Amino acid sequence: MLSNSPLPQGSYRALAANPNNFARESAIDELARQGRLDPVDFRERNLEDPRLRRVLGAVTGRAGWAQRTASSGRGFGVALGLEKNARVATVAEVTVARDRRLHVDRIVTAFEAGSIVSPDDLRSQVEGAQVMALGAALFEEIHFDNGVVRNPRLSEYRVPRFSDLPEVEVELVDAREFPPAGGGETPMIAVAPAIANAVFDATGIRLRTLPLAPTGKVPARGSA
Numbered sequence: 001m002l003s004n005s006p007l008p009q010g011s012y013r014a015l016a017a018n019p020n021n022f023a024r025e026s027a028i029d030e031l032a033r034q035g036r037l038d039p040v041d042f043r044e045r046n047l048e049d050p051r052l053r054r055v056l057g058a059v060t061g062r063a064g065w066a067q068r069t070a071s072s073g074r075g076f077g078v079a080l081g082l083e084k085n086a087r088v089a090t091v092a093e094v095t096v097a098r099d100r101r102l103h104v105d106r107i108v109t110a111f112e113a114g115s116i117v118s119p120d121d122l123r124s125q126v127e128g129a130q131v132m133a134l135g136a137a138l139f140e141e142i143h144f145d146n147g148v149v150r151n152p153r154l155s156e157y158r159v160p161r162f163s164d165l166p167e168v169e170v171e172l173v174d175a176r177e178f179p180p181a182g183g184g185e186t187p188m189i190a191v192a193p194a195i196a197n198a199v200f201d202a203t204g205i206r207l208r209t210l211p212l213a214p215t216g217k218v219p220a221r222g223s224a
Helices: 017-034 039-046 050-063 119-138 191-203
Strands: 074-083 086-096 102-112 167-173
Touching: 017 039, 017 074, 017 191, 039 050, 039 074, 050 074, 050 086, 050 102, 050 167, 074 191, 086 191, 102 119, 102 191, 119 167, 119 191
Parallel strands: 102 167
Antiparallel strands: 074 086, 086 102
């Protein structure tokens, strides 16, 4: 049902697909961990969509998933998604310091949106989506107090800065057998769950709410 919003509205990429996919891919990762299975192997066992299988293989190969090495405070996470007839898979690599300060070191994304018409433009769309998704995943939120927005300006609303940006890698998958689909929204939806799953890999702390680290630090165990 439509309703009149008391607040000004603007455009945003992927809308409900972002939190919905976060919930799904976090739960899938949790199931894999409960079964003591590699999160990629678990997905491969249960995937029926060949296009999702293809992007999963592309991203894990590009990210070196099989060669990753565990170390204190360092974690790797993977997430998939499909939206608007496109498929995406993302691997995130994070470091969590002793004081629980979180830094995303690397994001690798494989994206398939049917036939690629303009590779450079598509790559730019995917890269931009990764940066936008990083802000929503880590710290973007509106603060309300008695119905008043307390951070209405960009000087008060936290968005990604250059110092926040990880190494971003994009692997485009050209599926000539399918017509072109949009590239502006779907690349966003696997970033937040990939980061959350990487945080769990690094710390054993499962974050179930967004943003994941609004203060820049991973919440203490049991608080998320």
